[in-house]
Amino acid sequence: MAAAAPPPAPTPAATALPDPTPIGYPLFTRIRLATASDVPHIHKLIHQLANFKHLANHCSATEASLSSTLFTSPPFQSFTVFILELSHTPFPPQLHTQYSLFSPITQTITLDLPIDDPEAETFKSNDKDCGFDVVVGGFVLFFPNYSTFLGKPGFYVEDMFVRECYRRKGFGKMLLSAVAAQAVKMGYGRVEWAVLDWNVNAIKFYEDMGAKVLQEWRICRLTDEALQAYANPAI
Amino acid sequence: MAAAAPPPAPTPAATALPDPTPIGYPLFTRIRLATASDVPHIHKLIHQLANFKHLANHCSATEASLSSTLFTSPPFQSFTVFILELSHTPFPPQLHTQYSLFSPITQTITLDLPIDDPEAETFKSNDKDCGFDVVVGGFVLFFPNYSTFLGKPGFYVEDMFVRECYRRKGFGKMLLSAVAAQAVKMGYGRVEWAVLDWNVNAIKFYEDMGAKVLQEWRICRLTDEALQAYANPAI
Numbered sequence: 001m002a003a004a005a006p007p008p009a010p011t012p013a014a015t016a017l018p019d020p021t022p023i024g025y026p027l028f029t030r031i032r033l034a035t036a037s038d039v040p041h042i043h044k045l046i047h048q049l050a051n052f053k054h055l056a057n058h059c060s061a062t063e064a065s066l067s068s069t070l071f072t073s074p075p076f077q078s079f080t081v082f083i084l085e086l087s088h089t090p091f092p093p094q095l096h097t098q099y100s101l102f103s104p105i106t107q108t109i110t111l112d113l114p115i116d117d118p119e120a121e122t123f124k125s126n127d128k129d130c131g132f133d134v135v136v137g138g139f140v141l142f143f144p145n146y147s148t149f150l151g152k153p154g155f156y157v158e159d160m161f162v163r164e165c166y167r168r169k170g171f172g173k174m175l176l177s178a179v180a181a182q183a184v185k186m187g188y189g190r191v192e193w194a195v196l197d198w199n200v201n202a203i204k205f206y207e208d209m210g211a212k213v214l215q216e217w218r219i220c221r222l223t224d225e226a227l228q229a230y231a232n233p234a235i
Numbered sequence: 236m237a238a239a240a241p242p243p244a245p246t247p248a249a250t251a252l253p254d255p256t257p258i259g260y261p262l263f264t265r266i267r268l269a270t271a272s273d274v275p276h277i278h279k280l281i282h283q284l285a286n287f288k289h290l291a292n293h294c295s296a297t298e299a300s301l302s303s304t305l306f307t308s309p310p311f312q313s314f315t316v317f318i319l320e321l322s323h324t325p326f327p328p329q330l331h332t333q334y335s336l337f338s339p340i341t342q343t344i345t346l347d348l349p350i351d352d353p354e355a356e357t358f359k360s361n362d363k364d365c366g367f368d369v370v371v372g373g374f375v376l377f378f379p380n381y382s383t384f385l386g387k388p389g390f391y392v393e394d395m396f397v398r399e400c401y402r403r404k405g406f407g408k409m410l411l412s413a414v415a416a417q418a419v420k421m422g423y424g425r426v427e428w429a430v431l432d433w434n435v436n437a438i439k440f441y442e443d444m445g446a447k448v449l450q451e452w453r454i455c456r457l458t459d460e461a462l463q464a465y466a467n468p469a470i
Contacts, residue, residue, distance in 0.1 A: 046383045061386025069387050078312060079381045079388070141383055146314045148281045148376055148394045151296025152304050153314070154458075156391075159383045180457060181466035191457045198451065210461025216433065219449040222415060222426045223389075226445025231416035 024110035029171070030091045031178045032104040034081035034139065036071045037126055039063050041136045042081060044122065049161040076101060076144070076186065082178055084138040084162065084171055085125050091134075101186075105178055109169065117165050138162035140175040147189055154190030155183050173209070194219065259345035264406070265326045266413045267339040269316035269374065271306045272361055274298050276371045277316060279357065284396040311336060311379070311421065317413055319373040319397065319406055320360050326369075336421075340413055344404065352400050373397035375410040382424055389425035390418050408444070429454065 050059035
């Protein structure tokens, strides 16, 4: 019978060397209410969204048209925009909330690799209270809708967009969750939005989060000459 | 060859009898902005609409929930209701408009037969300036929506309803046209609403009026427990 084998030599990992430094790159995120000073960024994001959908020729929004139609009433009462900001350094604590109804939402995520943002300069945030590396990464535009059957309001999300280099990190979910949280806070009954029926990945994402896709309903749209004509009917 | 036939004897219609009295019953109509005092009628109309759609068990609107959520901001800025009123006598001239943005729309139609309204007492209008035979016949509820691509608002029609005895007279078209006219007046870009895909009569009616049915889009809805859960996400 052979003698008991000697204990195996310790592998390098089992030596007294210190644990490897945790791998990761922190990215600080903030969702805040947009204001009129964000219109230039929102305008660029809308046009990137139109390009992404291959609908650039249908996009006639200008900084002037956005400025004259957004931010004309208090947030949540009408058209409301949340801005997603990203920074490599922590956001300063909020000394005051912008509005009593909403405090900016900050969150820190850890990335495996740093993100190279080729448009960092273009999308540098205009919030003067923040560091110089804060960039705008996306937005969501929503407004109150109403359910006659529930007898109460909800929110309708018209558009949501995250810039290309920041996708697949959960930021879309963060923006949509911020809208959902605000709806719950205000006692609203629903959050709704529209999706293209062939966008199966998006539909799966929405269904996984608990949303129902209303298969039987179709949106009707009256616009341009037909709208003008219908505004002056003969019974 | 036979002699020329004598001229035919005059028929009774060709005699000197006077023309028959024009047949018809005038019905005077008015579309006006609803106010908080219309909530009891709106509440009953919403429940009739729910019954009509066989969705009564999904209808939880109460007078209290409607009162606390409607008419809390000026018309057209948020949820807005037009009321359709009907009368056998002309409406008095408008001494003043309710709001500078909207003057009630009056129109007279001629019916072949008078309408028997079995609910006339229940739906008697509460407008003190009108005669005693004015009844509420229907409503439309709408609110501003927003197109990021156009960079301007539109109107979304959430629900429209005409009581059974007044259907097929063009009142639905009158209500929808009033919304379209207001959209044009305010420089808005679109009027939108939803229709069930199996409601082929409604779809034909909408397409005949020039509306497009967006076949590829589906509405997503987050509500109840799923909304609550999504409001507190972990990225």
